[in-house]
Amino acid sequence: MSTRIAFLKGHGTENDFVIVPDPDNALDLTSAVVAALCDRRAGLGGDGVLHVVRSAAHPEAVGMASDAEWFMDYRNGDGSIAEMCGNGARVFARYLQHAGHTDEGDLAIATRAGVKTVHIAKNGDITVGMGRAQLPEGEVTVGVGERSWPARNVNMGNPHAVAFVDDLAQAGDLLAAPPYSPAAAYPDGANIEFVVDRGPRHVAMRVHERGSGETRSCGTGACAVAVAAARRDGADPAVTGAPATYTVDLPGGRLVITLRPDGEIDMTGPAVIVAEGEIDAEWLENAVR
16 A cells, blocks of 8 residues: 555535545555544544545446446445445535536536436535435335334445434434334435424434444435425325425535436535545554454
């Protein structure tokens, strides 16, 4: 591994990431390396790592290289690989702008959930085309302590269970992943959202992200929540023919989710680059021993 490893730190509605630019995919970012970087006491701290690689240089993205120059090789805070991260996509786009790889306007980003379209607005907000939601068949239940709630199974390229509750405190401390059933509904684990209503098409949520614990924000989770709320409210654009926009409040800020009649979902919110520097290679080598 290189003796000098560049990094940046960024966040989207306080969902924070260590950004590692590696255009040629030269770094060996093992799960142990990622977990060490994301450690909030002994490392840089983050909910995950955004590994910035040219699509043509990564075996999982080379097939998308003609549509998207850059691949978001996203890793959860525990080092596990994730299909997609909505807040991460906005921060990824902000980094590309910061580094001079793109400007205001439209760009495409390759992810493990496919190519995502992104728009960087003049006011600084970033909109990510999150694709279409899938709603697997079957009932799902999530629980906290002795309480349980029915949940909507929504897949946004990664799996979500969305439960509507009376009070967000009912979610408990979310230190451990809330149990769900049936286990077969999520063979690789799930992100669990707890949701309350704040007003017409306005909700608030907390989330336990698979591989990261409770996070301040989750972009794919906010989209899953909007999808579940629209179905519950009879506002499914595929049925009504009209777009449905939901404001979603998270502990780290606010996202605006628009569901379109063609099934596509747009997520709009802020993204910030906080700092940049170099990782000490000796520290990293010691941290992963």
